[in-house]
Amino acid sequence: KVDSYKTSQVEYGTDYQEKHDPTEREWVSKYTGKKIIRDLNASQNILAWALEPKKHIKYRERQAAIRQAKKAGVDEAELPKEIKPNWLIEINSKKNRKH
Numbered sequence: 120k121v122d123s124y125k126t127s128q129v130e131y132g133t134d135y136q137e138k139h140d141p142t143e144r145e146w147v148s149k150y151t152g153k154k155i156i157r158d159l160n161a162s163q164n165i166l167a168w169a170l171e172p173k174k175h176i177k178y179r180e181r182q183a184a185i186r187q188a189k190k191a192g193v194d195e196a197e198l199p200k201e202i203k204p205n206w207l208i209e210i211n212s213k214k215n216r217k218h
Contacts, residue, residue, distance in 0.1 A: 120209040121169045124177045127161040136176070172204035 128136050135150040144157050168175040184199045 120211070121165045122175065122177055122207040123165075124175075126164045126168075127157050129164055129176050130155060131160050131163040131167070134176075134179070169208050172207050175204065175207045177207060178202050178204050 125136060128138050130137065130148055130150060130153075133150060135148070137146075137149060139146055139157070146155050146157075147153070148155050164176075172178060181199060181202045185201065188198050
């Protein structure tokens with residue numbers, strides 16, 4: 120299982136984010152000009168982020184927020200909490216399955 124945060128809003132293979140009404144199933148990207156099929160785009164992100172959790176948009180956004188806060192001189196205790204990449208995925212192994 121992959122954290123579903125922005126799986127359909129981030130254009131697969133890019134950092135570009137574009138929010139659409141959930142009923143809108145297809146659109147043309149304002150970034151690449153490609154036709155985006157919502158479910159296919161989301162499934163590609165889910166697979167990519169499961170294989171490489173450090174590429175998950177939630178992880179990258181949090182890392183950027185931490186860097187920005189440090190640059191602004193925010194006290195260490197007040198920095199945004201770090202997210203470990205493996206927190207964004209749950210591996211379905213035999214010991215985790217319910218029989």
